[in-house]
Amino acid sequence: MLKKILKGTGLTLLAVLIVGGLVFLLRSDPILMIPGKQLSGEVVPAPSTWEICNQYDTVALEARPEDPYSVTVGCLQHEGRMYIPASNPTKKTWPQLVKENPNVRVKIGENVYLAKAEQTDELSREVVVRLSIEKYPEYAHLLKPDEPTENPSWIFRITGR
Helix, strand or coil: CHHHHHHHHHHHHHHHHHHHHHHHHHCCCCECCECECCCCCEEECCCCCCHHHHHCCEEEEEECCCCCEEEEEECEEECCEEEEEEECHHHCHHHHHHHHCCEEEEEECCEEEEEEEEEECCCCHHHHHHHHHHHCHHHHHHCCCCCCCCCCEEEEEEEEC
16 A cells, blocks of 8 residues: 555645646746746836836846847846846856847736836935835845945946847
8 A cells, every 4th residue: 555655645746846846847838036048928018117117026138039048137227217227247157148248038927028227327326215115115125225245336328129
């Protein structure tokens, strides 16, 4: 009896691993912290203002058009422009890919926008912290506007292309 149970459990586990592996290999959009490939969705022209990003906690960013690599990222909107912060950018793949080729695609909701992501320093650290606290108040205790950070951050401004 125990042999049958173990055999059934083993076969079920094997089936789950096979299905999970196939889903992982065939994925398009990123899944939480797991990078994806080419973003799915309707490609539409970039909006004149990026206020739509305030309606979503995260967006998906696709870099490297020739071999798409997509990630889930937070976004900030300031004066109609969208910004994507990258903390510890030298330890992550996507900021390096975006610096090599700024042509990206951004998925907000079900729409995919052709965009350009350019590193900028036009927002002060204080503004980035304030915008972050306003949008993500649950992380306010982690953000200290007056203290310098050990980890560098890059900010990418997103524009339509």
